[in-house]
Amino acid sequence: MDDNMFLSMMADGGKHLLQKVLDCTQYTEKFGLRLSQEDASLLLEGRKNNLKEQERIEFGESILPKLIFTFCDSPYIHQDNYVETIGALQEIFYLYKNESLDELTDDELLAYMKEHFDGDCQGSLEFLEETCLEEFCREIRGGSLLGDDEDDE
Amino acid sequence: MKMMNDYTMEEILPVLAERVRKYTSNDSTSVSYDTARQLMSSVLYCLQDCASDESTENMSGLLDVNHKTPANEAFKIGLARRKGKIIQAKQIYQDICQSFYAYQNNCYNDTIIKGMPAFFEWYDVEFDATNHILTLDYPLLYHVPEQVGIDLIYEYLLRTQLEQRFLNKFSADTVEAILEGYHKNHAELTINICKLVLRNAIGCMLLGKSIYKLTISDEDREKLKEISENQSIREHEKILSSAFDRMMEEEFEGDLKLFDYLNHDIKEFAYEYKAYSQKNALDHFFLGIRTEKPTNETIFEDGIPMDDEALRSLIDELRDMRFLSDKLVLLKKQIKSLADLKEVLKESFFEDEYEEVFRLLSDHEMKVLQNEIALKFEYTENLDEWENALKSRK
Numbered sequence: 001m002d003d004n005m006f007l008s009m010m011a012d013g014g015k016h017l018l019q020k021v022l023d024c025t026q027y028t029e030k031f032g033l034r035l036s037q038e039d040a041s042l043l044l045e046g047r048k049n050n051l052k053e054q055e056r057i058e059f060g061e062s063i064l065p066k067l068i069f070t071f072c073d074s075p076y077i078h079q080d081n082y083v084e085t086i087g088a089l090q091e092i093f094y095l096y097k098n099e100s101l102d103e104l105t106d107d108e109l110l111a112y113m114k115e116h117f118d119g120d121c122q123g124s125l126e127f128l129e130e131t132c133l134e135e136f137c138r139e140i141r142g143g144s145l146l147g148d149d150e151d152d153e
Numbered sequence: 154m155k156m157m158n159d160y161t162m163e164e165i166l167p168v169l170a171e172r173v174r175k176y177t178s179n180d181s182t183s184v185s186y187d188t189a190r191q192l193m194s195s196v197l198y199c200l201q202d203c204a205s206d207e208s209t210e211n212m213s214g215l216l217d218v219n220h221k222t223p224a225n226e227a228f229k230i231g232l233a234r235r236k237g238k239i240i241q242a243k244q245i246y247q248d249i250c251q252s253f254y255a256y257q258n259n260c261y262n263d264t265i266i267k268g269m270p271a272f273f274e275w276y277d278v279e280f281d282a283t284n285h286i287l288t289l290d291y292p293l294l295y296h297v298p299e300q301v302g303i304d305l306i307y308e309y310l311l312r313t314q315l316e317q318r319f320l321n322k323f324s325a326d327t328v329e330a331i332l333e334g335y336h337k338n339h340a341e342l343t344i345n346i347c348k349l350v351l352r353n354a355i356g357c358m359l360l361g362k363s364i365y366k367l368t369i370s371d372e373d374r375e376k377l378k379e380i381s382e383n384q385s386i387r388e389h390e391k392i393l394s395s396a397f398d399r400m401m402e403e404e405f406e407g408d409l410k411l412f413d414y415l416n417h418d419i420k421e422f423a424y425e426y427k428a429y430s431q432k433n434a435l436d437h438f439f440l441g442i443r444t445e446k447p448t449n450e451t452i453f454e455d456g457i458p459m460d461d462e463a464l465r466s467l468i469d470e471l472r473d474m475r476f477l478s479d480k481l482v483l484l485k486k487q488i489k490s491l492a493d494l495k496e497v498l499k500e501s502f503f504e505d506e507y508e509e510v511f512r513l514l515s516d517h518e519m520k521v522l523q524n525e526i527a528l529k530f531e532y533t534e535n536l537d538e539w540e541n542a543l544k545s546r547k
Contacts, residue, residue, distance in 0.1 A: 056185050059166075059170035059182075105180035107180070
């Protein structure tokens with residue numbers, strides 16, 4: 001089965017996803033964040049490229065709405081940098097799904113990203129990607145974070 | 154877009170999406186291409202099982218041709234069947250293990266006794282159905298063509314069961330004797346034992362001997378050569394088939410499954426028999442008991458070396474000696490191993506003295522040293538002075 005087949009699989013569900021992303025605005029509005037149809041299309045285009053680049057495939061649901069709900073209350077995200085930041089976070093998310101060898105669930109990875117983005121990263125995407133997540137995933141690959149809770153105690 | 158078994162991509166995609174959800178326990182919206190590939194091949198594998206059944210039923214007119222099981226249903230049916238097949242394969246394996254004998258063959262033992270339990274422990278029919286884990290190194294008399302997953306293992310076990318059923322008719326000692334005749338290191342070979350035994354047994358039938366004797370003598374081979382002479386391959390195959398039929402009827406109570414399986418070898422048997430006969434090499438084909446005595450391999454055992462301190466003081470003492478004759482007397486008295494001798498030669502003797510030391514050595518000791526030097530030269534090319542002297546010695 002070649003990679004083109006996966007890409008063609010992902011082509012489906014475009015309109016449905018677009019609507020789901022636009023629907024997020026109903027919730028994010030209270031944080032002063034809005035997405036236009038053009039913004040949403042841009043983010044979905046970015047999703048497609050990120051998935052292709054990271055050789056991953058998504059069925060049905062996309063991580064994008066969840067990502068938006070998780071980060072919309074961040075003090076470091078404003079309407080001015082909203083689309084750009086969500087786009088970058090989406091790229092980082094897929095990259096570190098691979099880097100963590102799929103050992104982290106979506107919720108675990110998002111929670112870690114949010115905690116550090118708002119915490120020691122102080123909104124720096126570079127610090128989040130190149131320092132926090134890099135170290136975290138290295139530990140996961142080395143096995144020190146998985147299946148040895150007792151040792152950590 | 155058509156994929157296979159008349160299911161389109163649009164029909165298969167929801168099944169795959171469902172499998173991904175189950176695989177990730179709904180904890181991840183995305184999977185890697187590798188995982189998707191693995192899950193897709195598992196889906197297609199199970200669909201194939203259901204579809205092949207439908208086509209059989211269609212041929213017999215039992216099913217409405219317009220009816221097509223939805224992909225999701227077909228997958229579930231296929232998966233359930235595969236799970237049933239695993240249970241059946243386990244049962245066959247347990248039956249095999251009760252009387253399994255590997256005839257000292259390591260590959261046979263490793264494949265069936267050591268390897269097979271790993272399959273049942275690790276095989277994942279839900280999410281990695283085409284990965285049968287094992288390499289199945291032991292070759293069958295008639296290999297399983299183009300199958301994967303549980304289908305391959307099931308067929309492999311069925312065939313192993315038939316081969317064991319055939320082999321168990323013969324005394325293990327006799328089988329091992331002809332394997333010894335085939336090759337003295339038969340335990341290490343990757344060969345099909347059933348094939349060798351079957352051919353010898355048919356040879357015995359042709360000679361009118363009891364098949365349980367199994368061994369073929371030189372005299373027997375002459376007769377077998379005469380049988381194959383002036384026969385076309387087709388005629389020859391007929392003769393072998395008839396002997397095989399008789400053997401199965403008389404000794405295996407017309408066991409049809411075994412007959413069908415072993416019968417696959419007859420054609421190849423006829424060709425090889427003819428070829429070996431024409432080359433006067435039937436002794437490699439119809440096996441007898443090895444009569445040649447094992448070659449006299451001598452093993453050199455070195456003496457016990459001195460401890461480092463004693464060796465050091467001996468080296469110093471030898472260096473201080475003025476006359477070679479005194480050095481040789483002390484050498485003979487103190488040195489009990491070649492390891493020490495090599496050290497002493499290196500440290501305490503000089504160019505024109507080596508020859509006198511070499512004369513003290515037996516032929517065998519000399520041979521061991523020469524072999525060691527040849528080996529060292531092959532790898533490093535840096536030899537000590539005494540080693541060069543011994544190497545160039547005539």
